[in-house]
Amino acid sequence: MLLECNGLVKTYMSKRAVDNLSLNIERGRIYALLGPNGSGKTTFMKIAAGLVKPTSGSIAFCGNNIGVESKKKVAYMSTEPFFYNYMTVEDVGKYYQDFFEDFDMKRYDDLLEKMELSKKDHVKTLSSGLAAKLKLAATLARKSELYMLDEPLNGIDIIARDRVMTAILETIGNENSIIISSHLVDELEKVVDNAIFIKNGGVYLAGGAEELRATHKKSLVELYKEIYA
Numbered sequence: 398m399l400l401e402c403n404g405l406v407k408t409y410m411s412k413r414a415v416d417n418l419s420l421n422i423e424r425g426r427i428y429a430l431l432g433p434n435g436s437g438k439t440t441f442m443k444i445a446a447g448l449v450k451p452t453s454g455s456i457a458f459c460g461n462n463i464g465v466e467s468k469k470k471v472a473y474m475s476t477e478p479f480f481y482n483y484m485t486v487e488d489v490g491k492y493y494q495d496f497f498e499d500f501d502m503k504r505y506d507d508l509l510e511k512m513e514l515s516k517k518d519h520v521k522t523l524s525s526g527l528a529a530k531l532k533l534a535a536t537l538a539r540k541s542e543l544y545m546l547d548e549p550l551n552g553i554d555i556i557a558r559d560r561v562m563t564a565i566l567e568t569i570g571n572e573n574s575i576i577i578s579s580h581l582v583d584e585l586e587k588v589v590d591n592a593i594f595i596k597n598g599g600v601y602l603a604g605g606a607e608e609l610r611a612t613h614k615k616s617l618v619e620l621y622k623e624i625y626a
C-alpha cells in the first residue's frame with residue numbers, strides 16, 4: 398500500500414476541511430479525486446504531501462509517517478503558480494534538479510517537447526495554459542512513487558488536453574500511482590482505474606471505476622451528478 402489514511406481530520410478554526418477521511422491508495426493505479434468546490438480535496442493532498450499537519454487521525458506513506466522521507470517520494474502539484482517570473486523554462490528544470498533528488502532532466506526535456514514548450518521561454522511571458530503545462534512537466538519529471546495533481550487540466554485547451562493526459566498516463570508504471578483532482582469528470586472517466594468521491598471532507602464513495610459503473614449502472618459522470626446534485 399502506498400498511502401493509508403484512517404479517520405483523518407483537519408480543522409481550520411471551526412471549519413472541518415477534512416472530516417474523518419479514510420482511504421487507501423495502492424500502487425500502479427490512477428485515481429480520480431472528485432468533489433465540488435470546498436469538499437476537502439486540496440486539503441487532503443496537502444496533508445499527504447506533508448505541507449499541512451492533520452488535526453487528528455492517521456496517515457502513512459509506505460508504512461511510515463509523512464515527513465522528510467515521504468516528501469522525497471511524493472510529487473505534489475498545487476493549483477498555485479510556483480515559479481519565479483525571472484526564470485526561463487530551462488531555469489525551472491535546474492531549480493527542480495537542485496531541489497529534488499528524483500528529478501530527471503532527460504524526462505523533463507521529453508515532457509517539454511510533448512507540451513510544446515521551449516527552454517528559452519521566460520516564465521513571465523507564458524500564457525496561463527503554457528504555464529500550466531510547465532508546472533506539469535516539472536512535476537512529472539520527478540521519478541516519484543506517488544504523484545498528486547490538483548486540477549492539472551485547468552487552463553489547458555481542449556485540443557492539448559489529450560496530449561497532456563497522455564503524458565500524465567505515461568508516467569505511471571506498476572510501482573507508482575497518481576491521484577488527479579479535477580472538475581472535468583468526463584475527461585477523467587476515460588482514463589482512471591479508481592474513483593474517490595469526496596463529500597464534506599470525507600469519502601462518500603470509492604472504488605474501482607469499472608466496479609462502480611457495474612454496481613451502480615452509471616458512468617462516473619452520472620454518479621458525480623447524482624452525489625452532488
Ligand SMILES: Nc1ncnc2c1ncn2[C@@H]1O[C@H](COP(=O)(O)OP(=O)(O)OP(=O)(O)O)[C@@H](O)[C@H]1O
Pocket residue numbers: 409412413414415432433434435436437438439440441
Ligand atoms: N488555510 C485555510 N484556512 C481556512 N479554511 C481553509 C483553508 N484551506 C481550506 N479551507 C477550507 O476548507 C474547506 C476545504 O477546502 P479545499 O481547498 O480542501 O477544498 P477543495 O475540494 O480542494 O475545493 P476546490 O475544488 O474549490 O479546489 C473549504 O471550506 C475551505 O474554505
